[in-house]
Amino acid sequence: MRLIKAVHIEHSSLLVDGKQVYTHTDNTAFLKGAYTFLEMNYIKFFKMDAPCKLATLASTCLDQNTPDIDFSGDKTAVLLATKSGCIESDIKHVESYRDPDQFFPSPAVFVYTLPNIMVGEICIKHKITGESACYMMENYDLSMMTSLANDLFAREKYRYCVLGWVDSSKDGQEAHLALYEKEIE
Amino acid sequence: MEELKGKLKEEIIEILNLEGMSPEDIGNDQTLFGPELGLDSIDALELIVLLEKNYGLKLKSAEQGKEVFKSIDSMAQFIEANK
Numbered sequence: 710m711r712l713i714k715a716v717h718i719e720h721s722s723l724l725v726d727g728k729q730v731y732t733h734t735d736n737t738a739f740l741k742g743a744y745t746f747l748e749m750n751y752i753k754f755f756k757m758d759a760p761c762k763l764a765t766l767a768s769t770c771l772d773q774n775t776p777d778i779d780f781s782g783d784k785t786a787v788l789l790a791t792k793s794g795c796i797e798s799d800i801k802h803v804e805s806y807r808d809p810d811q812f813f814p815s816p817a818v819f820v821y822t823l824p825n826i827m828v829g830e831i832c833i834k835h836k837i838t839g840e841s842a843c844y845m846m847e848n849y850d851l852s853m854m855t856s857l858a859n860d861l862f863a864r865e866k867y868r869y870c871v872l873g874w875v876d877s878s879k880d881g882q883e884a885h886l887a888l889y890e891k892e893i894e
Numbered sequence: 895m896e897e898l899k900g901k902l903k904e905e906i907i908e909i910l911n912l913e914g915m916s917p918e919d920i921g922n923d924q925t926l927f928g929p930e931l932g933l934d935s936i937d938a939l940e941l942i943v944l945l946e947k948n949y950g951l952k953l954k955s956a957e958q959g960k961e962v963f964k965s966i967d968s969m970a971q972f973i974e975a976n977k
Contacts, residue, residue, distance in 0.1 A: 816939035
């Protein structure tokens with residue numbers, strides 16, 4: 710398979726194909742700053758939890774400045790991996806109903822208490838209807854993920870695959886997303 | 895009543911994360927679930943929680959919700975009538 714574009718978000722910096730395009734000194738302000746920088750105009754972004762914001766930002770970069778490539782529809786699969794999943798939303802949700810006298814769990818928080826929601830957010834934003842999966846793993850096993858993508862290209866009629874790692878926890882935030890194309894023999 | 899409407903707008907902006915929006919941007923008679931605010935079904939659930947948590951009010955049916963959540967005007971009228 711052929712790499713079309715790679716996006717990395719770590720240490721409050723956004724890199725596209727290895728080149729830093731945006732950075733912020735404040736980790737909390739980074740996500741909003743990157744949203745503004747990318748001129749996303751996607752109001753749903755502000756309702757998302759951190760991993761979904763990371764996934765949406767990174768996937769937006771995959772889609773920008775590539776006029777010849779359209780990875781919407783059923784020709785694209787999405788394979789993501791994460792360690793922390795949605796742990797921050799899980800904790801926030803539990804905190805919202807811990808006190809029986811203040812039992813008001815938030816529906817908007819609850820919807821993000823599934824790790825694979827970030828895959829869904831990517832699919833919604835880019836209108837991707839191919840198959841998708843989200844794997845939980847201790848560290849990003851690029852070899853395994855690449856093997857899965859290669860297998861999909863070999864067995865199914867996919868042309869593109871969004872492949873990557875998205876993780877957000879108290880220890881930091883990072884996203885490594887890449888768009889691959891099936892190599893035509 | 896005007897004070898209540900202003901408070902509702904602030905609460906909605908905060909709870910629904912309506913980034914970049916101020917109370918002045920929401921008209922009292924503006925349709926809440928129209929294209930301008932972009933609210934969805936999850937936001938409707940949040941508004942139900944808001945009524946219960948902040949005003950101690952519960953809706954009796956989905957039909958009532960449609961009426962109450964039409965606008966800031968209708969929400970304020972519901973709160974005033976049931977407080």
